[in-house]
Amino acid sequence: MAAENEICNKREQIREMEKRGDGNRVVILGGGVAGSHLAKSLQFHAHVTLIDPKEYFEIPWANLRAMVEPTFAEKSVINHRDYFTNGDLVISSAVNVTESEVLTADGRQIAYDHLVIATGHADPVPKSRTERLDQYKAENRKIKSANSILVVGGGPTGVELAGEIAVDFPEKKLTLVHKGSRLLEFIGAKAADKTLNWLKSRNVEVKLEQSVDLNSVTEGHKIYQTSHGETIEADCHFLCIGKPLASAWLRETVLKNDLDSQGRIKVDEHLRVKGRTNIFAIGDITDIPEIKQGFLATKQAEVVAKNLKVIIEGGRVCKLSTYKPLGSALAIVSLGRKDAVAQFPLLTISGRIPGFIKSGDLFVGKTRKQMGLSS
Numbered sequence: 001m002a003a004e005n006e007i008c009n010k011r012e013q014i015r016e017m018e019k020r021g022d023g024n025r026v027v028i029l030g031g032g033v034a035g036s037h038l039a040k041s042l043q044f045h046a047h048v049t050l051i052d053p054k055e056y057f058e059i060p061w062a063n064l065r066a067m068v069e070p071t072f073a074e075k076s077v078i079n080h081r082d083y084f085t086n087g088d089l090v091i092s093s094a095v096n097v098t099e100s101e102v103l104t105a106d107g108r109q110i111a112y113d114h115l116v117i118a119t120g121h122a123d124p125v126p127k128s129r130t131e132r133l134d135q136y137k138a139e140n141r142k143i144k145s146a147n148s149i150l151v152v153g154g155g156p157t158g159v160e161l162a163g164e165i166a167v168d169f170p171e172k173k174l175t176l177v178h179k180g181s182r183l184l185e186f187i188g189a190k191a192a193d194k195t196l197n198w199l200k201s202r203n204v205e206v207k208l209e210q211s212v213d214l215n216s217v218t219e220g221h222k223i224y225q226t227s228h229g230e231t232i233e234a235d236c237h238f239l240c241i242g243k244p245l246a247s248a249w250l251r252e253t254v255l256k257n258d259l260d261s262q263g264r265i266k267v268d269e270h271l272r273v274k275g276r277t278n279i280f281a282i283g284d285i286t287d288i289p290e291i292k293q294g295f296l297a298t299k300q301a302e303v304v305a306k307n308l309k310v311i312i313e314g315g316r317v318c319k320l321s322t323y324k325p326l327g328s329a330l331a332i333v334s335l336g337r338k339d340a341v342a343q344f345p346l347l348t349i350s351g352r353i354p355g356f357i358k359s360g361d362l363f364v365g366k367t368r369k370q371m372g373l374s375s
């Protein structure tokens, strides 16, 4: 009851601020890890508009488990409205930004006092949660009906998918082709070696320094040609190559000079776009010199939530919180349901211990709790 009263009071305060024109309109672009977390944190402190092309937030590192066990997605695919109950939700993509407005693909113009860009990586997924769950069921049927499977790409997505299939469907012939000289190039070589050994121990054939010509595939009897002239027979394939940053559209906007050569948004220590006072960026889209991970995107969202609260409440700029990049790589890549490989600052380990940390529920319970939902 006390909590409900507090929410009512905060809603009332937001309405009062709006009447006074206090500049509390926050528009968040992107409902991924960073944007969703921020929308949840800020919803009772500002007038928040969340813009995302899909109706749901999805825990990205649970995707591969959902392909081998589609019911897993019922917990990892979360409608935005389940955690974001107080604010405007616009289901569309941002296509332009001016100094005061965002334009969306469906023709809306949305005014902002403060803008936060959290568009991460471009990933064309279905609009509704139901369609997304159906997609996982279809991918699961594809895996189940194949005797042999080709995974193209040896980054975290390809490795985690190969791990899931190798553990849940050990009878399938599995081949992974990667164009780099080692797997998991985003972390250290030791982690790559341990991963390669684990995959080999599960009878996964790994081909490095090769690419696959997907245009060469003949329907029915599927033979794939590699760049080394080798042939791979597989009933189906999964393309797990890195997704581009979702910043290409910003090149035609007032923020075109705020991108670095790789399309990342340049930010200052308070996570404001460099040289700007009312535009922030968080998550994978930023040029923060650290490994790109969801737990860091969440921390950045927390810093921006604090900073926007200070600004909206009329606090001084010297009160703004600072984001300190992580000094070294810290990541865990799951290898099926029980194992994983982990890169810690001074140590790389694989097997059951890192698997115990991540691979059981893939942090789904923890993430749902952070979003205020039952695990």
Ligand SMILES: Cc1cc2nc3c(=O)[nH]c(=O)nc-3n(C[C@H](O)[C@H](O)[C@H](O)COP(=O)(O)OP(=O)(O)OC[C@H]3O[C@@H](n4cnc5c(N)ncnc54)[C@H](O)[C@@H]3O)c2cc1C
Pocket: 029, 030, 031, 032, 033, 034, 035, 051, 052, 053, 054, 060, 061, 092, 093, 094, 095, 118, 119, 120, 121, 122, 123, 156, 157, 160, 246, 249, 282, 283, 284, 285, 292, 293, 294, 295, 296, 297, 332, 358
């Ligand atoms: C296989 C794999 C395993 C991983 N495992 C872990 C892990 O164990 N722990 C961890 O911390 N991190 C992990 N990560 C990394 C983590 O997923 C990312 O760092 C995280 O998703 C970044 O969050 P983000 O919000 O910046 O971007 P994203 O999660 O990419 O979200 C971007 C959002 O922006 C939306 N969007 C895109 N363009 C537009 C537009 N024009 N207008 C409006 N919205 C738009 C998208 O629809 C999406 O909702 C893993 C990644 C992969 C690939």
